[in-house]
Amino acid sequence: MADNILDDDSQRESPQAAKIMRLDSYHEDSASVPLSSLTTEMFEEPSHPIKVLEGLNRLRLNSALCDVILCCDGQDFPCHRYVLASFSSYFESMFTSGMRESTQERVTMSGVEPQSMGLLVNYAYTAKVSISNANVQALLAASDLLDVTAVREACCDYMMRHIDIDNCVDIYCCADDHSCDMLEDHSMDYILEHFIEIYHQEEFLSLSVERVTEILGSDHLNVPKEDMVFEAAMLWLDKCPTHRQSFEKVLEQIRLPLISPSYLHTVVECLDVVKEQQGCQRFISEAKERPYCNTAHPRRTTVIVTVGRKTKQELERKTRKTRHLWQERKGHKVESFDPLTSQWRTLGRLPLTTTSYAVVMSGSYLYFAGGCDDSAHRYSREMWRYDVQDDSWLKLAPMNVERSNFRTPRNPNLAQVAKFNPETSVWTEVPPMQILRDLPAVCALNGKIYAIGGRNYYNLRHQIDGPFLVIENTVECFNPKTNLWTMCAPMQMQRFNGHSVGVLDGNIYVVGGRDDFSRHLTIERYCEEMDTWETVGQEPDGCSHVPGRYHLPLKLRNDHYYDDYVDDDSDDDDDDDE
Structure with a gap:
């Protein structure tokens, strides 16, 4: 009878015992499995942090499991200590360093407005905060006091983007x-x-x-x-x-x-x-x-620097002899004009003897590159730097290829682009433009380079016989961070051969130039944010008929404004190319 009872008990083993037996059996079975066949996998749920925050916020809104109440000018904010300590080093120090607030049920917050306190508590549980003109300064003060770095930086960024004449002094004092x-x-x-x-x-x-x-x-x-x-x-x-x-x-x-x-x-x-x-x-x-x-x-001081010159006779006459005489001395004359004193000052002579060179400003230096020496029938690779402080010229590493009006002798419609590093004095190639451009206008805005308009030799692009010129209204932009060219909205007018660009108040302005039939007097403005062009004005009649180029003032780091003016007999340019 006893044996039967034992047998029945063994048959009626508990579920826990059965589970232990199955685990033992599993280990016995797994022992015979080669280790190489066993793999470890990591499971991660991307939405888990968000769900945890959402759960904690529900608890807060229901005053569930809250262990501290922040008191701010008569308003109470029930919270969880570990949440506050996790997003603010101020609260972390308060609750973990043995201060009396670490055990108090109610903690009084001084120096913080109730609205800002509520915004920061909500940020702790949602990672979101609403910033406006009405609350940004108080929110900056509160986030600075409580050491909420991300919100502090967001407030600074907001004020930098919304600064204007009316609030700039207040923003300066707050900062x-x-x-x-x-x-x-x-x-x-x-x-x-x-x-x-x-x-x-x-x-x-x-x-x-x-x-x-x-x-x-x-x-x-x-x-x-x-x-x-x-x-x-x-x-x-x-x-x-x-x-x-x-x-x-x-x-x-x-x-x-x-x-x-x-x-x-x-x-x-x-x-x-x-x-x-x-x-x-x-x-x-x-x-x-x-x-x-x-x-x-x-x-x-607003200073205008002019490079090169033409006499009245040279503007009226366009014979090859006159042009060559002008080109022999054109590269030497550099002057600056101070509008405050109405005085001209002669600067250090430009070592280049070429024409149609390019001028660009970077930092406190002016850079001159390339050009054409018609007397020797050659293009130049030379590059020179002008130091405003010392009124001196320094010859730098030459370009990889000869360029004049930033074209090469054998390919007048070059899409190739190169960059120069002033620190290493090295030229390197970057991706070419999407459109082959001759005589484009180029400027920089918000860390990007814009190539605007120009002339396109259609036969070179499509490898067909015969001259086929296309005057471009297209615009493309190079982003050094992505190393890519992207197309932007086209101008309203086709422009090449002397159109000039400048950046003013975050917009690009294009002035002058011509198409197949006539020169343009209109002025167009480009908005980068909207990617749109609009006509905003017109030059005085006759300005575009003067050979040469003019540019809007460019700000230098040493507080001078330079007009990177390069004389260029545009009407004769095609003859010179041939």
Whole structure:
């Protein structure tokens, strides 16, 4: 009977025992399987982090499992300590370093607005935050205090993209208060560039003496004359009586020797605040003794640099003899014109003796490359760099191929493109343009290079006999990051042979040029964001009939503007090519 009972018990073994037996059996079976046939696979669910956040946010919204309440000006924000500590080093330190807040159920948050606190708590659980003009500065302050780096950077980026005349001073102060260096530099540059539109504003007149002196003392202050800087200082002085105590520091930043003696005598010297402060009187006396002295270096100046020249006779006559005489001396004359003083200054002579060379600006240097020497019937590979600071020329590594108007002697419609590295002094090839272009206009915008218009020899592209010229209105863009050329929206007009381009306020402007039948007087503007062209104006009648090219001013890092003007007898260009 007992044996039967034992047998029945063994037959009625528990599920757990059966599971253990099956596991033992599995191990016995697997022992006979070669290790090489067993593989390990890693399973990963991409949506898991999002689902975890969504689950934690549901718990927060239902006040479930929350172990801390953030109290901010009467508003409560139930949260989970481990969530706060995971997205903010401020909270991580608060909850893990033995501070009393680590055990408190309610934690008071000082120095943070309730709206910003709510936005950051929501960001901790959703990875999303809504930024607007109304909340960006308070949100930046809160994210800076709580060390939420991603939101802090997002606020800085937002303000950089939305800066304008009305908010630039506030943005500068906000960036300075929270040590946002890039935003501070960007806003300061904007203030200096648009100073004449800003210095009347309440925000500027309310600045501290430290910030006013930083602005007025900058070499980059964009003003047509120094008198305007003094007028800004006077408006700031009259804004608040306490400003009189610091006026000497402000006056010291003004280039008084650059102000006319009559203005110093009739306006500046007669002010009570100047008479009251000995330091101010000393500045005035020194300025009167050294009017327009060079030691008081001027602010940024708009300077036009011209390269090459033609006499009136050479413009009217187009004989081969006259052209050759002009070309022999054309490459030597380099001059600059200062609109503020209406004076011309002769610069270091250009070593090139060629014509139809290319000019480009990079950093504080001007680069001249290629060209054509008609007297020797050859194209050039030479490249030279002009140093504005030293007024000197330096010969650099030559190009890989000869170019004039950026074409080669045997292939006048070259699509080949090369780049030059100033640090290594090495030329390298990059992908060719999609369209073969002769005499295109080229400019740079937002780190990309645009090739605009030009002339296309259709027979070269399609390998057919006979001349077949196509005047292009096409535009293509090269992105150095992707190393690719892409087509953009075409211009409204076909343009080649002397059309000029420039970048102004984030847009590309194209002026002049011609098609098969006539020269153009219209001005077109390209919007990169919309990828559209529109006609925005017209040149004065006759400007496009003057041989040569002109370009919109280009800003140099040393605060000069250069017009990379290269004389080029466009009407005779086809004859020279043959």
